[in-house]
Amino acid sequence: MKPCFVLGFLLFSLVCLMYQASDACSCAMSHPQDAYCHSDIVIRVKIVGKNLLNDGPFGTLRYTVKQMKMYKGFDKIQHVQHIYTHDSESMCGVKFDINKYQYLITGRVHDGKLYTGLCNFNERWERLSLEQKKGINHRYQLGCNCRIKPCHYLPCFVTSKNECLWTDMLSHFSFPGYQSRHYACIQQKEGYCSWYRGVSARDKLIINTTDP
Known part of the structure; x- marks a missing residue:
């Protein structure tokens, strides 16, 4: 195979790949x-x-x-x-x-x-977790004034009292992660927001903005 033909084929393949990449749907992860x-x-x-x-x-x-x-x-x-x-x-x-x-x-x-x-x-x-179903029914609306702040690289910090730090991208190789499936960011007293998971009377806990 002639070198010029090989080079032309490689360039053509690269252009096709670039076109496919630019034509593909791209979405940011969302809680x-x-x-x-x-x-x-x-x-x-x-x-x-x-x-x-x-x-x-x-x-x-x-x-x-x-x-x-x-x-x-x-x-x-x-x-x-x-x-x-x-x-x-x-x-x-x-x-x-x-x-x-x-x-x-x-x-x-x-x-x-x-x-x-x-x-x-x-x-x-049927693929939704119990906590996601509860969130959709009533919990998520309680946190619509809160901001879920994605953390892609360490270190990450909250910068206001209405933020919950979302760290699924650090601890999971696939989406959805644990916070996505089990936690809601709920507004508490004095406007502070924190992660919340309510499962049963014995397993209701309010955790701070850096955990899990």
Whole structure:
């Protein structure tokens, strides 16, 4: 194989890889509480149908859903019948199974329609921890005035009384980590926020902003 051909092939491959990387969906990690607080709608549904709509330069998937329970968003949409997302995963479109599972869906409302994607918190209901389900039901809303501060590299510090230090990125190689699955950042007396985990009467504890 001629050297110029090899060099050309390598350059072509590099350009393709760069194009794919730039075209891919990229999302920052988010604690479920942040996803709850920053979403217009938080809902549990079962997906019962799917249609591809060509209403723009990229296709849009419209999922027909059976609403099981709404946790947030009554003032936006009282009853959700459809969920919209990009058809392409490179555009952060999300895929759901039909007539299989119940999903927790978070998203934004635009022109009376619920939109979601890979950067939103969407998960099969049975995969959520007990504490996450309790958070979605009532605990997360108690901490929407708090700020969950990600810690990617040591040292990390809280800089205000309304912050909880989120250290899952340090102690876990995969997402979600322990704080994501078991803790909520709740506002306490005098505006201070701290991690909280309530499991039972014997296992209710309030921990400081650096633990776990």
